[in-house]
Amino acid sequence: MNTLAALVPILPLLSFLVIGLNFRRLPKPVTSILACGSVLVSFIFSVVLFFHIKGGNPTVNVTLFEWIPAAATSLGFSFVVDPLSSLMLLIVTGVGFLIHVYSIGYMHDDEGFNRFFSYMNLFVFSMLVLVLGSNYLMMFIGWEGVGLCSYLLIGFWFKNQAYNNAAKKAFIMNRIGDLGFLLGMFILYVQFGSLDYQTVFAKASLLESGNLILTIATMLLFVGAIGKSAQIPLFTWLPDAMAGPTPVSALIHAATMVTAGVYMVARSHALYILAPATMMVIAVIGITTALFAATIAIFQNDIKKVLAYSTVSQLGYMFVGLGMGAFTGAMFHLTTHAFFKALLFLAAGSVIHAMGGEQDIRKMGGLKKALPITWLVFLAGTIAISGIPPFSGFFSKDEILLHAYEQNKVIWVLGILGSLMTAFYMFRLFYLTFAGMFRGTDKQKQHLHESPKSMTIPLIILAVLAVAGGLLNIPAVFGGSSSLNTFLSPIFGSGVEPVGEVSYGTEILLMSIAVIGSLAMIGFAWFRFVKTATIPVTDGIKRPALSNLLYHKYYIDEIYQFLIEKPVLWLSDIMHLFDVYVIDKTVNFVGNATVWLGKQSGFLQTGNIGFYLIAMVLSIVAFLVFGLMI
Amino acid sequence: MNNVVQGLQLMPISYYISFCSILFVIGMIGVLIKRNALVIFMSIELMLNSINLLLAAFSVYHNDPAGQILVIFIMVVAAAEVAVGLSILVVTYRKNNSIDVNLLNQLKG
Numbered sequence: 001m002n003t004l005a006a007l008v009p010i011l012p013l014l015s016f017l018v019i020g021l022n023f024r025r026l027p028k029p030v031t032s033i034l035a036c037g038s039v040l041v042s043f044i045f046s047v048v049l050f051f052h053i054k055g056g057n058p059t060v061n062v063t064l065f066e067w068i069p070a071a072a073t074s075l076g077f078s079f080v081v082d083p084l085s086s087l088m089l090l091i092v093t094g095v096g097f098l099i100h101v102y103s104i105g106y107m108h109d110d111e112g113f114n115r116f117f118s119y120m121n122l123f124v125f126s127m128l129v130l131v132l133g134s135n136y137l138m139m140f141i142g143w144e145g146v147g148l149c150s151y152l153l154i155g156f157w158f159k160n161q162a163y164n165n166a167a168k169k170a171f172i173m174n175r176i177g178d179l180g181f182l183l184g185m186f187i188l189y190v191q192f193g194s195l196d197y198q199t200v201f202a203k204a205s206l207l208e209s210g211n212l213i214l215t216i217a218t219m220l221l222f223v224g225a226i227g228k229s230a231q232i233p234l235f236t237w238l239p240d241a242m243a244g245p246t247p248v249s250a251l252i253h254a255a256t257m258v259t260a261g262v263y264m265v266a267r268s269h270a271l272y273i274l275a276p277a278t279m280m281v282i283a284v285i286g287i288t289t290a291l292f293a294a295t296i297a298i299f300q301n302d303i304k305k306v307l308a309y310s311t312v313s314q315l316g317y318m319f320v321g322l323g324m325g326a327f328t329g330a331m332f333h334l335t336t337h338a339f340f341k342a343l344l345f346l347a348a349g350s351v352i353h354a355m356g357g358e359q360d361i362r363k364m365g366g367l368k369k370a371l372p373i374t375w376l377v378f379l380a381g382t383i384a385i386s387g388i389p390p391f392s393g394f395f396s397k398d399e400i401l402l403h404a405y406e407q408n409k410v411i412w413v414l415g416i417l418g419s420l421m422t423a424f425y426m427f428r429l430f431y432l433t434f435a436g437m438f439r440g441t442d443k444q445k446q447h448l449h450e451s452p453k454s455m456t457i458p459l460i461i462l463a464v465l466a467v468a469g470g471l472l473n474i475p476a477v478f479g480g481s482s483s484l485n486t487f488l489s490p491i492f493g494s495g496v497e498p499v500g501e502v503s504y505g506t507e508i509l510l511m512s513i514a515v516i517g518s519l520a521m522i523g524f525a526w527f528r529f530v531k532t533a534t535i536p537v538t539d540g541i542k543r544p545a546l547s548n549l550l551y552h553k554y555y556i557d558e559i560y561q562f563l564i565e566k567p568v569l570w571l572s573d574i575m576h577l578f579d580v581y582v583i584d585k586t587v588n589f590v591g592n593a594t595v596w597l598g599k600q601s602g603f604l605q606t607g608n609i610g611f612y613l614i615a616m617v618l619s620i621v622a623f624l625v626f627g628l629m630i
Numbered sequence: 631m632n633n634v635v636q637g638l639q640l641m642p643i644s645y646y647i648s649f650c651s652i653l654f655v656i657g658m659i660g661v662l663i664k665r666n667a668l669v670i671f672m673s674i675e676l677m678l679n680s681i682n683l684l685l686a687a688f689s690v691y692h693n694d695p696a697g698q699i700l701v702i703f704i705m706v707v708a709a710a711e712v713a714v715g716l717s718i719l720v721v722t723y724r725k726n727n728s729i730d731v732n733l734l735n736q737l738k739g
């Protein structure tokens with residue numbers, strides 16, 4: 001088992017090295033087999049490990065080598081496979097494999113085919129290190145690694161300057177979060193003398209709840225999560241990150257990397273439950289982000305942007321779950337979200353592929369006939385995210401909302417509101433894309449075609465997962481056994497048992513409210529975009545004030561530009577002057593003075609040896625005389 | 631052997647010092663005023679040997695053989711130095727057809 005656990009991340013790394021070092025030579029089929037095969041084998045190993053853990057075996061600890069042997073403690077380059085990380089392993093390698101297969105079809109004509117797959121493998125490796133690491137430093141390595149791959153893949157088509165800017169934006173915003181993560185790590189190390197999960201949690205459990213240092217440390221770690229998981233105020237990079245190829249959006253910016261923050265908080269739950277203030281902050285930021293992003297998504301016209309804001313919103317829900325202590329609920333939503341959002345992104349990629357690169361849903365419509373498989377799987381994903389039973393999104397979102405209801409009614413109401421908006425904007429997207437008449441050009445219409453098998457098969461598998469993913473954790477009210485709860489209980493302990501105070505009747509009632517509301521919103525979306533066939537106004541035409549505000553994403557980017565970018569530029573201008581007039585001048589003065597002095601003293605070097613000798617003799621005599629005088 | 635030493639010790643040390651100083655100054659003046667590199671070398675040897683002589687004299691007067699050993703060392707180093715110096719002279723002669731040191735002024739600043 002130890003070898004298997006070590007091989008899981010190492011295989012994608014090897015594949016990355018082979019492809020990355022030979023990316024000019026390898027033919028495309030070889031690359032495809034290497035890249036997909038390594039992830040597939042990792043997936044198989046992950047399944048073995050999963051059942052090993054599920055069978056009640058103890059956690060698997062692998063220490064590859066002692067990395068930083070310090071005086072008091074030692075940080076090992078070590079992996080741990082426990083229920084939490086084995087669940088993440090399945091998601092990362094499983095969804096990752098499907099997306100790799102999809103990418104073969106999607107990227108087939110791209111000249112950067114090999115480069116793309118080497119980056120993707122590097123990403124899978126980093127993500128696996130992130131989830132497998134047995135201390136915060138290992139997590140940080142993975143954390144930075146996925147950030148790097150995200151940067152590389154967003155800017156994959158680097159000839160487009162806008163894409164480069166999006167990549168830089170993502171990198172810099174993540175960097176702000178990473179600083180918080182790093183500081184949080186330092187505090188933990190100073191406080192507990194270790195970064196190893198077990199040691200830190202054991203020592204932290206001795207502290208009383210609400211401990212100040214613990215609160216600060218958890219807050220700082222959460223800042224890292226804010227950056228990585230695109231929460232307010234650092235969420236604006238994620239919609240821009242859609243510049244990358246669509247499989248990247250599916251893998252990195254929907255299914256895995258952006259959920260790293262959620263995983264981190266869930267992993268550190270032992271610290272967070274001791275810091276109620278941080279939990280409250282997490283819940284508030286989560287619900288604010290969920291609503292904020294949902295409102296923006298309603299008015300976006302780019303198929304990927306809608307999905308991006310939807311991702312931000314769903315991540316907000318996960319943080320609400322974490323903030324409410326529903327760690328299992330958050331992990332459950334993470335899992336189902338990985339299924340249906342990866343599905344939606346890949347299906348959107350299939351649509352974009354068929355439309356020849358067009359992403360504006362105002363120019364789509366009526367694609368149901370041309371793309372029957374894509375239509376079907378997109379519908380499955382849309383229903384799943386809208387929270388209609390028995391699709392997966394219903395169960396996971398409901399579990400979070402139930403905890404919210406139990407603890408804080410305001411957050412519950414806002415959560416319901418957000419989920420109604422989710423249903424609306426997702427079906428708006430669905431209807432505008434697939435229903436009604438085709439609104440593109442004739443050329444595009446002739447070009448419409450269903451995607452190749454390598455793309456549709458992963459879509460179908462993901463659709464099945466999106467539909468059935470809820471079976472993982474059917475709540476007791478439906479006669480289920482909450483198997484995910486049971487599975488994760490060794491990690492989360494008794495602190496997050498299934499809700500006990502709310503009676504089954506109330507639970508059913510709450511579910512009905514959410515479901516009926518969502519159905520109503522779907523009906524409204526149908527009425528607006530199918531029955532009356534409203535098309536969002538084209539750019540340049542004046543919109544009503546509110547929708548204008550939302551269309552422009554609350555002008556957040558502009559506000560950031562004004563508040564942060566401009567002052568930084570001014571400051572750097574001033575610094576530039578300082579550089580030119582003070583630092584440069586000083587350095588140049590030293591150089592010039594040396595040259596000048598050299599020129600002035602050059603006459604001493606006459607070249608006459610006799611003169612040198614006399615000077616030498618006279619000097620020696622002078623020294624001797626001087627020595628005698630003393 | 632003792633007789634020789636005692637005989638030498640009869641002569642005052644100041645004689646040796648004066649003689650060696652004169653030899654040294656002659657050598658030094660030779661170095662300073664001559665233009666022929668070979669003569670300069672000979673002058674340098676003169677200076678070195680005046681020092682050697684002085685060392686030997688002191689060695690005798692103090693009954694300490696260390697000074698004489700040092701003389702041997704100086705001779706060895708001088709021989710090496712002369713070997714290098716003469717080879718430089720040969721190169722100089724090939725280049726300038728002369729060993730006039732005043733022609734060696736190409737490095738002036």
